[in-house]
Amino acid sequence: MTMLSPIWPAQLDHLRLDSSDPAALAKFYAAAFGFRTTDFSAEEFYLQGPGRRLVIGPGEPGGRPYHGFRLTGRQQLDEVRAYIQGKGINIEPSPSPLFDDDAVAVRDPDGWLNVFGLPRAGLPSHPAVNTPSALTLPARLQHAVVATDNLPRMMAFYEDALGFTPSDYCSADIDDPATRKVAFYRSDPEHHSFAVFSGSETRCDHHAYEVECWNDIRDWADHMSANNIKLWWGPGRHGPGNNLFFMIQDPHGHQVEISAELEIMPREMTARVWPLEERSLNLWGPGWIRD
Numbered sequence: 565m566t567m568l569s570p571i572w573p574a575q576l577d578h579l580r581l582d583s584s585d586p587a588a589l590a591k592f593y594a595a596a597f598g599f600r601t602t603d604f605s606a607e608e609f610y611l612q613g614p615g616r617r618l619v620i621g622p623g624e625p626g627g628r629p630y631h632g633f634r635l636t637g638r639q640q641l642d643e644v645r646a647y648i649q650g651k652g653i654n655i656e657p658s659p660s661p662l663f664d665d666d667a668v669a670v671r672d673p674d675g676w677l678n679v680f681g682l683p684r685a686g687l688p689s690h691p692a693v694n695t696p697s698a699l700t701l702p703a704r705l706q707h708a709v710v711a712t713d714n715l716p717r718m719m720a721f722y723e724d725a726l727g728f729t730p731s732d733y734c735s736a737d738i739d740d741p742a743t744r745k746v747a748f749y750r751s752d753p754e755h756h757s758f759a760v761f762s763g764s765e766t767r768c769d770h771h772a773y774e775v776e777c778w779n780d781i782r783d784w785a786d787h788m789s790a791n792n793i794k795l796w797w798g799p800g801r802h803g804p805g806n807n808l809f810f811m812i813q814d815p816h817g818h819q820v821e822i823s824a825e826l827e828i829m830p831r832e833m834t835a836r837v838w839p840l841e842e843r844s845l846n847l848w849g850p851g852w853i854r855d
């Protein structure tokens with residue numbers, strides 16, 4: 565019998581984004597995506613909005629030094645630690661100020677650091693907002709995506725070592741698993757909390773916020789317009805995940821997605837395969853084929 569990974573359920577809780585000017589990047593995200601900002605230090609900022617939070621700090625512009633996945637309790641955290649140690653994977657100290665110190669941080673073959681932990685208590689709070697604005701629009705931080713020049717190695721790590729559940733693949737030849745170009749992974753019933761695209765280099769691809777309905781996408785697009793931020797891709801509907809979406813770019817060229825209607829897939833459902841073509845990436849129009 566195959567032992568199911570204890571990394572279920574886990575939800576993307578936060579990311580850290582790096583910038584040569586963290587204050588300016590924090591100001592952008594606060595305005596564009598409805599965050600309240602608290603200074604952790606002179607250079608590191610904590611951004612909070614309804615269902616979403618980020619850490620922004622100094623570093624290589626466009627860098628994303630860790631992804632924080634929230635677990636449900638101490639027992640699951642202990643099981644995740646034991647499972648990962650049992651796979652012979654090195655556990656690093658957690659860099660996240662938003663999780664308790666005993667969070668488990670593991671680095672994938674491309675160097676991305678995933679932190680599995682429990683929310684730290686005692687973080688700053690803000691008064692509730694009742695005046696309609698970006699701060700009252702729903703947008704739950706939901707998934708992070710990277711590009712890699714070694715997809716087989718990344719798939720082996722996420723599937724076989726961490727035990728994420730594959731939801732969909734895109735393949736050059738749908739009958740040949742050796743030609744896979746994209747892999748979508750879930751860590752709870754939402755179609756993907758992490759995905760990896762084959763590309764010419766290792767880099768950030770995008771991160772996404774899930775909203776409640778199509779009208780929220782309209783409201784977010786109108787909000788972007790009011791802030792003179794152009795939609796970069798979409799609106800459209802992805803094939804894998806079946807989600808409605810649009811994307812914008814942040815000042816470092818990092819794509820950020822607003823998504824709705826992301827497919828729900830119970831754990832027992834097996835992964836499906838889509839042809840790698842524009843229509844799979846956007847059922848409505850032009851696709852973003854990664855180079």
Ligand SMILES: [Fe+2]
Nearest residue numbers: 707709772821
């Ligand atoms: Fe996405």
